[in-house]
Each structure stands twice: as structure tokens, then as C-alpha cells.
Amino acid sequence: MRETTTASDPVLTAERAHLAHAADCLTAMRAATYAVVDAGVDAWAAERLGAARADRLRALAADPGVPPFFGRTDTGTETFHIGRRHVRDTDGTPVVIDWRAPMSRPFYRASAADPQGLVRRRRFGFAGGELTSYEDELLGVGDDVSSRLLEQEIERPRSGPMRDIVATIQPEQDAIVRAPLAESICVQGAPGTGKTAVGLHRAAYLLYTHGGQLARTGVLVVGPNRAFLRYIEQVLPTLGEVxxxxxxxxxxTARVPVRGTDAPGVAVLKGDARMAEVLHRALWGSIAxxxxxxxxxxxxxxxxxxxxRLKRYVDDLRRRGRAGDDQQVLHHAAGRERLAMLLAEDARRQAEAAGGSPTDAETRRAARSPEVRAFCDAVWPARDAAELVHALLTNPAVLARAARGVLDGGEQGLLLRPAGPLRGAPWTEADAVLVDEVAGxxxxxxxxxxVVVDEAQDLSPMQCRAIARRLAAGSLTVLGDLAQATSPWSAADWSRTLVGLGRPGTAVRPLTRGYRVPGEVLEYANRLLPAIAPGLPVATAVRRGTGSLRVRPDGPLPDVVRELxxxxGSIGVVCADAAVAEVTGALLAAGLPASVLGEDGDAGLLAVVPATLAKGLEFDAVVVVDPAAIAAAEPRGLHRLYVVLTRAVSTLVVLHTGDLPELLVA
Known part of the structure; x- marks a missing residue:
């Protein structure tokens, strides 16, 4: 491995010239897109052209801090510069190759043992968008050695939203990123292994590779909260996917206004997969x-x-509502319309037998006739999802009929709430999922x-079903960490979640090498694993980060924050939710510009973070205030503490005024 930073180095000079050329070409590509004008065919074509041009311009948008390329591969006969998007010259000659292109794969996969046709891999160092150094790795010669530029990029201070990792994707990550579209994958990723970034980069790769297909069907990313989505929202646009x-x-699942909250036991019951059977019975059982x-x-x-014959028609349609193949299940509203057409077709056959020849239009009018509609209203009434769930949760008789043999009397009692009007009902988030189930x-x-699902270990079975309904015939990327499972319905393994998501045969791929969390910090947090996830492989860190962990029995907190x-870089002060106001007040009183991280996910460089919002986020330095209070705040508090302890990229300071949780005592 050889690194060069000398300004007069001829290779560095040539690479800077290529960088300037690539930047000029990217500017020319944007100008060419701006120059595209409507040919005046029709209004629809003009609208589509305008939308396509706007999308293309967004995909080509310049980021002053992001250089056109970050690496280079040499085969001995060909040289390719690798970047976030394809850049071409005015004559169509490639200047930068998109990182997702097949010819970019060796940049991520090549090793001394398997050079994959490369003789050299070159990485570049940048500062403020300027090329400052390069590092050459000769493939097929000697053993693999670590890259200092790679380590610098991984350790670079963080501020603002999450960045892409295209310059630092590792072979085990790349194997997931480039997995085929037809393959669903579950990534069991320890803290700092880049599982979220891998999932987002897989979405970008699939959009590049299967753009035509996915342009029709779309890609969905599901995150745990709005703060998390705010944190990751710029990754895909940076990669050109908007x-x-x-x-x-x-x-x-926001089909009803959420105004209430459930007790943990009630929320667990409403999230239970058995509720799907109860709802199905409540809906289809209303057919007379x-x-x-x-x-x-x-x-x-x-x-x-x-x-x-009417009974036979109704019975046949009801059976189709129980079809085993999801693609053939008859939906309730479609069944009602189909019943009306069955009556009309019966009458048509009778007319034909008598020598008539009714038209299709006459048959459709018969299906819409008052007589047929009245029959359908009486036998197969139209239903409203919110109204049905409201009746189920407020009417003991309705619930008892639907839950017989599925939920016992005590469970039915937990679900029931006082009767009241539908308007203004105290809907909870778990209720909204039930309403969404009925709507489906x-x-x-x-x-x-x-569909990419992050922090999937916290999904209830009913939430999994809500996501599965949006999946259709597509594939999944499931991301999570069982050790970070903090919801009351969290499972001990991935099988239940994958069944709920409709992909029970999905392979679970572990990521255990932590790139972002220093070794000292990860080993400290790993002390909790025997209690929270005893069967899970222990995560290991790529870098040691000596001096990155400090455990202090006292503060004062403002002094610690000033030192950091x-x-x-960014600083996250994480505490139990109940202590947020007190911690924020102490920092502000000391003249420190602290702000509370809320659902919008934007709190500046010094953020006071409620422990329940820390999942998925990372900061250069983290101060954990009173870990015992975090662990005691909820039933799965040790899982929450494990999350909190693994948010630091460079430094973790643990402040405790009382005793530490037993597992963290040295």
C-alpha cells in the first residue's frame, strides 16, 4: 500500500486534472438536460417530458462537498474511475463509472487472493471537494493490508444527515447490496456494521439495475420514526435516486386520527397475529x-x-375469501360486486334460454338495478373499515362472535373500551393497524x-402484515438487530417476523464486523448481550479506538460536553425520556447551544436525545446520562440501553450518579 500527498507528484496532478474534467462534464450534462424542450406534440407529452427533465436534474444535482469519483481500478489495459453516478464526455466517452455498474464490482470485491482481473486499486483522499492524496493497492501481490484513507473516511466526523458509504462498502456488504431483485434478504446487523446504509444502497442498486421495472412498481423504505427518516433521507438522492x-x-397505516395510547399489554394483544383472524371473521361473518x-x-x-342458487353463489364467494394463495384471495368489496354480476348473469342465461340475446350493457344495468342492489345490501353489505373495528372494540357481543375460540374471555376484556360515537373515537397506533388490516x-x-424495512425487530405481527400488503409480488430487504429489540412484542429470532412479512423462506445474513463503533465502546456494550440476546453472535469492531470510552461516576455534564x-463533530446527549427537560435545562443554563431531538430529527450539533429516539442514529461523541434510569424506564430497558451505548462513532462518555446496571460494572 502506497499513499502519496506530495503536490508535485505527477500522478496526483493527472488525477486532479481528471477530477476537473469530470466536474466539467457533469456541468455539461446538466446543461444538456436544461436544454431539452417540448416538441409541441400534446399537453400530456409535455407534462411527462417536464417531469422526466425535473427528475433527471435532481439526479444530476451537484453537491459541492461530494467529488465526482472516489476510486479507480486498473486492469493493466483499462482504467475506470468509480463514482456516485455515471459521467460521460460530450462524445459519450465514459469519464466516471457508476458504482453500481458491473465493471465497478471489482473495486469492492477484489483482494490479494482474488484480484478479479485488477492489478491496482486506487483510493483518493479529499478535503472540501479537493483531491489531496491517493493510495495505491497492488492486487495479487502479497497479503491484504489496511487502507488508511478507507479508515479516515469511515472515521470522518459526522454532522447533519446520514451520508452514503459508496467509497467504503466492504465485500460482505457489497454481496448484500448487489443481491438479485427476486431475492428477499434479512440482514441481522450488529451496531456499526452499516446495515441501514447497506439496505439503502441495495435500493439504489436495484433502481439502477432494474429501473424500468421498478419505475412502474416503485420502491418503499419503512423506518421506525420520522426522526430516523429525517436522518437517512438524503442518502438516496445523493446517489441519484429521488x-x-x-x-x-x-x-x-394512518387511516384514522390517532389520539390515544394503549397500555403495553393491550398493545401487544392488538399486535398479535391472531387479531387478523378475529378481523376476518368480523368482516366475512357479517354476510347473511x-x-x-x-x-x-x-x-x-x-x-x-x-x-x-343464491345460497350457492354466496357460499362460493365466501370460500374465495379464504383462498390459500394470496394472489387469488377475493376481497370483500370485489365479492359484493361479483355477487351482483352473478345474479345478472343468471338472469341473462335465463333470457338466452328463452330465445333472447341480452347485451353486455344490459347485463351490467341488471347488476346495478335496485332489486339486485337491495339484495346485496341485505346479504353482502358494504362495510367501512374504521366502523367495523370501532364496533369490535366497543361491542362485547360483536367481539365475542368474532373472537370465539381465538381469544379467551380475559383477552376480550382487554380489548374492549367504553362505547361511544365513531367520530372522536380514541384511536391508538395499534388500532390504526387493525383498521388498515380490514381495509386490506x-x-x-x-x-x-x-420494500426496505429498517429496525424490523420492533415490528408487531400485525405491523408486519401491513407492510406485507404493500409488497405485492415484490421482494424485501429486512434490516435489524435482535439485540436492539425494544418493543413489548419483539421476538427472539427472525422467523416470526419473516412469516408476518409474507417471506418465511428468506435467508438471514449476519453482519458482525462493526466499522463505525470503536472496539472499546462495542466491547463495553456487549456486556449486556448475555442478558438481552444470549444466542446472538458477538459483534466485533474493525478499529480499536483507544481512549474512546470513559465511564465517570459524576459530572458535571456541561464540563463534559465542553470538553467533547x-x-x-456532532454530540448526542442521551438520557431517559423523563429526564430530557432537566438535562436540556442544565446545558442551556451553562450557555451551551443544546436543542432536543424531536420527531423531525433535526437538533443541530449538540442534541439532547430521548433514549426512545436514539435507535438508528449516530453521533461522533455520545454522552449517556444515568444509564440505570434508561434501563429502568421500560420493560426491555436493557435492550434500550444497548442501543444507546452503541451510537458513538468516536467517543462514548457514560455519566452515572448512582449504581451502574450490574452487567456494566467492571
Whole structure:
């Protein structure tokens, strides 16, 4: 490995010239896109052209701090510069190769033992967008050695949103990123292994490789909260992908206004997979047996459909509501429309048998006739999802019928709440998921071609079903860490979650090498693993970070923060939710510009972070205030503490006024 920073070095001079050329070409590409004008064909074509041009300009948007390329590969006969997006010259000659292109793969996968056709891999060092150094690794010669520039990029101070990792993707990460679209993957990723970034980069790779298909079906990213999404929202646009939906489960299922909260036991029960059966019974159980014949108007006469045939039609349709193949399940609203058409087609056959020839239009009018509609209203009534769930939760008789043999009396009692009007009902987040389940039974939910689910270890079975409904025939990237499972319904392994997401055969791929969390910090947090995840492989750190951990039995907190602020980077002061106001007040009183991290995820360089919002975030320095209080604040408090202790990239300071949790005592 050879690194050069000498300004007069001819290679460095040549690479700087190529960097300037690439920047000029990217500017020319944007100018060419701006110059595209409407040919005046029609309004629709003009609108589509304008939208396509806007998307292209966003994809080509310049980021002054992001250079056009970050690496280079040499095969001996060809040289390729690797960057975040493809850059070409005016004559179409490639100047920079997109990191997702097949010819970029060796940059991430090549090793001394398997050079993959390369003789050299070159990495570049940048400062403020300027090329300052380069580092050459000769492949196929000697053993693999560590890259200082790679380590510097991984350790670079953080501020603001999450950045992409295209310059530092490791072989085990790249194998997940480039997995085929048809393959669903579950990533069990320890802290600092880059699982979130890997999932986002896989989405970017799939959009690049299967752009035409995914442009029609779309890509969805589901995160745990809005603060997390705010943190990651710039990663995909930086990679040139702007048409990706990013949301939370709460936003995905927001069919009713959430005003209330559930006790933990009630929330666990509402999130139980058995609730799907209860809701299915409540909906489909409202279908009545036909009691009399129906007279259907057809071509000026009324055709009698006998009750025996009506019963058969209804029974056949109800059975289709239980079809084993999800692609063939009949939705309730479609069943109602199909029942109306069955009556009309019956009358049509009768008319044809009598020598008539009713048209398709006449058959459709018969299906919409008052007689047929009245029959459907009586036998197969139209239902509203919120109304059905409200009746289930407030009417003991309705709940008892639907839950018989599924929920016992005590569980039914937990679900019931005082009766009241539908308008103004105290809906909770778990209720909203139930309403979404019923809405999915009523009508087909639009699906995506690929869904990325982060922090999936915290999903309830019913939340998993809500995501699965949006998946259609597409594939999944499931991201999470069982050791960081903090919800009351969290499972001990991935099997239940994958079943709920509709992909039970999905392979679980572990990521155990931590790149972001220093070794001292990770080993300290790993002391909790025997209690919170005894069967999980212990995470290891790539870098030691000597001096990165400080455990102090006293403060004062402002002095600790001032000491950390002397080094550039972001600082997160994490405490139990109940202590946020007190901690923030102490920092502000000391003249420190602290602000509370809220759901919008934006709190500046010095953030006071409620422990319940820390998951998925990272800061250069983290101060954990009173870890015992964090552990005691909730039933899975040790899991929450493990999350909190693994948010630091450079330095972790643990401040405790009382005793530490037993597992953390040296």
C-alpha cells in the first residue's frame, strides 16, 4: 500500500486534472438536460417530458462537498474511475463509472487472493471537494493490508444527515447490496456494521439495475420514526435516486386520527397475529344467508333467481375469501360486486334460454338495478373499515362472535373500551393497524416492487402484515438487530417476523464486523448481550479506538460536553425520556447551544436525545446520562440501553450518579 500527498507528484496532478474534467462534464450534462424542450406534440407529452427533465436534474444535482469519483481500478489495459453516478464526455466517452455498474464490482470485491482481473486499486483522499492524496493497492501481490484513507473516511466526523458509504462498502456488504431483485434478504446487523446504509444502497442498486421495472412498481423504505427518516433521507438522492417513498408504519397505516395510547399489554394483544383472524371473521361473518328468491330485471322482464342458487353463489364467494394463495384471495368489496354480476348473469342465461340475446350493457344495468342492489345490501353489505373495528372494540357481543375460540374471555376484556360515537373515537397506533388490516380485506392494497424495512425487530405481527400488503409480488430487504429489540412484542429470532412479512423462506445474513463503533465502546456494550440476546453472535469492531470510552461516576455534564466540543463533530446527549427537560435545562443554563431531538430529527450539533429516539442514529461523541434510569424506564430497558451505548462513532462518555446496571460494572 502506497499513499502519496506530495503536490508535485505527477500522478496526483493527472488525477486532479481528471477530477476537473469530470466536474466539467457533469456541468455539461446538466446543461444538456436544461436544454431539452417540448416538441409541441400534446399537453400530456409535455407534462411527462417536464417531469422526466425535473427528475433527471435532481439526479444530476451537484453537491459541492461530494467529488465526482472516489476510486479507480486498473486492469493493466483499462482504467475506470468509480463514482456516485455515471459521467460521460460530450462524445459519450465514459469519464466516471457508476458504482453500481458491473465493471465497478471489482473495486469492492477484489483482494490479494482474488484480484478479479485488477492489478491496482486506487483510493483518493479529499478535503472540501479537493483531491489531496491517493493510495495505491497492488492486487495479487502479497497479503491484504489496511487502507488508511478507507479508515479516515469511515472515521470522518459526522454532522447533519446520514451520508452514503459508496467509497467504503466492504465485500460482505457489497454481496448484500448487489443481491438479485427476486431475492428477499434479512440482514441481522450488529451496531456499526452499516446495515441501514447497506439496505439503502441495495435500493439504489436495484433502481439502477432494474429501473424500468421498478419505475412502474416503485420502491418503499419503512423506518421506525420520522426522526430516523429525517436522518437517512438524503442518502438516496445523493446517489441519484429521488423517486423512493420513505415512511413509517404509523404513516403507512394512518387511516384514522390517532389520539390515544394503549397500555403495553393491550398493545401487544392488538399486535398479535391472531387479531387478523378475529378481523376476518368480523368482516366475512357479517354476510347473511339468502332467505328468498330475487327478481332480476332483464330485457323488459323479471327473471327469478331461486334462493338455492343464491345460497350457492354466496357460499362460493365466501370460500374465495379464504383462498390459500394470496394472489387469488377475493376481497370483500370485489365479492359484493361479483355477487351482483352473478345474479345478472343468471338472469341473462335465463333470457338466452328463452330465445333472447341480452347485451353486455344490459347485463351490467341488471347488476346495478335496485332489486339486485337491495339484495346485496341485505346479504353482502358494504362495510367501512374504521366502523367495523370501532364496533369490535366497543361491542362485547360483536367481539365475542368474532373472537370465539381465538381469544379467551380475559383477552376480550382487554380489548374492549367504553362505547361511544365513531367520530372522536380514541384511536391508538395499534388500532390504526387493525383498521388498515380490514381495509386490506375490503379492497386490494397497492404494492411496491421492493420494500426496505429498517429496525424490523420492533415490528408487531400485525405491523408486519401491513407492510406485507404493500409488497405485492415484490421482494424485501429486512434490516435489524435482535439485540436492539425494544418493543413489548419483539421476538427472539427472525422467523416470526419473516412469516408476518409474507417471506418465511428468506435467508438471514449476519453482519458482525462493526466499522463505525470503536472496539472499546462495542466491547463495553456487549456486556449486556448475555442478558438481552444470549444466542446472538458477538459483534466485533474493525478499529480499536483507544481512549474512546470513559465511564465517570459524576459530572458535571456541561464540563463534559465542553470538553467533547473541542473536537469537531456532532454530540448526542442521551438520557431517559423523563429526564430530557432537566438535562436540556442544565446545558442551556451553562450557555451551551443544546436543542432536543424531536420527531423531525433535526437538533443541530449538540442534541439532547430521548433514549426512545436514539435507535438508528449516530453521533461522533455520545454522552449517556444515568444509564440505570434508561434501563429502568421500560420493560426491555436493557435492550434500550444497548442501543444507546452503541451510537458513538468516536467517543462514548457514560455519566452515572448512582449504581451502574450490574452487567456494566467492571
Amino acid at each position: 423517486d423512493v417513498d420513505q415512511t413509517t408504519v404509523a404513516e403507512l 344467508k339468502p332467505a328468498d328468491d330475487v327478481q332480476v330485471p332483464m330485457t323488459g322482464r323479471r327473471r327469478r333467481v331461486p334462493v338455492e 380485506l375490503l379492497e386490494r392494497t397497492a404494492g411496491y416492487g421492493h 466540543a473541542a473536537t469537531p
